[in-house]
Amino acid sequence: MSPAVLAPARPDRSWIDEAVRRIEADYNRSADTHLVPVPMPAFPGIHLYLKDESSHPTGSLKHRLARSLFLYALCNGRIGPGTTIVEASSGSTAVSEAYFARMLGLPFVAVVPRNTAAEKIEAIAFHGGRSHFVDRPGDAYGEAERLARELGGVYLDQFTYAERATDWRGNNNIAESIYAQMAKEPHPIPAWVVCGAGTGGTSATIGRFVRYRRLATQLCVADPAGSVFHRHWADRSITELESCGSRIEGIGRARVEPSFLPDLVDEMIAVADPQSVAAARLLSERLGRRCGGSTGTNLWACATIAARMAAAGQTGSIVSILCDDGNRYASTYFDDAWLATAGIDPTGPRAELAERLGW
Numbered sequence: 260m261s262p263a264v265l266a267p268a269r270p271d272r273s274w275i276d277e278a279v280r281r282i283e284a285d286y287n288r289s290a291d292t293h294l295v296p297v298p299m300p301a302f303p304g305i306h307l308y309l310k311d312e313s314s315h316p317t318g319s320l321k322h323r324l325a326r327s328l329f330l331y332a333l334c335n336g337r338i339g340p341g342t343t344i345v346e347a348s349s350g351s352t353a354v355s356e357a358y359f360a361r362m363l364g365l366p367f368v369a370v371v372p373r374n375t376a377a378e379k380i381e382a383i384a385f386h387g388g389r390s391h392f393v394d395r396p397g398d399a400y401g402e403a404e405r406l407a408r409e410l411g412g413v414y415l416d417q418f419t420y421a422e423r424a425t426d427w428r429g430n431n432n433i434a435e436s437i438y439a440q441m442a443k444e445p446h447p448i449p450a451w452v453v454c455g456a457g458t459g460g461t462s463a464t465i466g467r468f469v470r471y472r473r474l475a476t477q478l479c480v481a482d483p484a485g486s487v488f489h490r491h492w493a494d495r496s497i498t499e500l501e502s503c504g505s506r507i508e509g510i511g512r513a514r515v516e517p518s519f520l521p522d523l524v525d526e527m528i529a530v531a532d533p534q535s536v537a538a539a540r541l542l543s544e545r546l547g548r549r550c551g552g553s554t555g556t557n558l559w560a561c562a563t564i565a566a567r568m569a570a571a572g573q574t575g576s577i578v579s580i581l582c583d584d585g586n587r588y589a590s591t592y593f594d595d596a597w598l599a600t601a602g603i604d605p606t607g608p609r610a611e612l613a614e615r616l617g618w
């Protein structure tokens with residue numbers, strides 16, 4: 260008998276079993292998010308739907324991502340009892356990850372840009388997480404990696420792992436859920452699905468799913484005008500900008516994130532911040548509750564596509580995403596004084612969009 264080789268300490272399997280059980284039980288207790296029809300009187304033959312991701316327990320589509328990232332890291336043996344979880348996040352991912360970290364009894368640290376909305380910092384703290392500030396958004400990645408090393412923790416790294424942590428073939432991912440909920444609509448296979456890109460994970464999941472299921476849907480990514488993603492999509496040699504310049508949180512980046520997969524995207528529409536804010540505010544009034552800025556970016560692109568379809572005499576459906584709850588932006592997009600300071604005037608785009616949609 261040869262002596263046993265001593266391996267470095269690994270997390271106890273019974274601890275991992277319990278951690279996975281807790282995450283799966285949370286999922287099992289949750290209902291699916293609603294698919295909300297949004298009438299566009301100007302386009303009677305075109306049906307718009309928004310997948311309401313604000314109704315997750317942590318208020319945004321990042322609830323799905325956080326669940327996937329924790330399960331991926333647990334099942335890869337990277338997390339054990341007492342592991343400090345670190346993430347580079349402009350807010351929403353951190354809020355959702357703080358929720359799951361607390362569920363597993365793990366400390367959580369978010370590395371966030373200093374100008375992140377105060378409501379998001381409070382939401383991270385509410386779920387038991389701590390925020391660690393960096394001055395420049397681009398410094399968050401390196402600082403998160405360094406901090407995780409220093410604390411003997413794990414950097415979940417949403418920007419690298421978003422595209423692979425989600426089961427793109429199904430497992431009730433956002434795409435599978437959308438198509439199931441569309442089944443009894445007049446046009447059950449959407450002509451277009453429109454989403455934003457922050458990590459790029461959502462667009463990767465949808466783009467893979469439509470190919471795998473052989474669906475005729477096209478994928479449009481709505482991108483802030485200052486973001487690098489649409490420039491990279493048009494010319495792959497462009498991979499980084501000096502800064503993003505957009506104030507729309509959650510989407511638009513200065514560097515092309517590894518989880519953004521341009522080959523899966525059929526069209527990109529650049530949307531200026533005043534257009535995104537105008538659309539978010541107009542939609543919030545229509546729905547009777549607030550939605551965030553990136554939802555406005557999506558709506559602006561949906562209106563562009565709807566107008567084009569109508570002009571070509573086409574009918575069909577468009578599905579997009581209500582990404583998060585607008586109450587997180589009470590002191591920013593919904594505050595006129597803040598908008599004035601930020602140099603964002605939504606007046607013109609608001610009138611344009613209202614007229615275009617017949618609102």
Ligand SMILES: *Cc1c(COP(=O)(O)O)cnc(C)c1O
Binds near residue numbers: 583
């Ligand atoms: C992350 C995020 C997005 C984009 O989703 P990804 O899957 O990361 O590309 C859109 N809106 C909000 C509010 C987000 O937080």
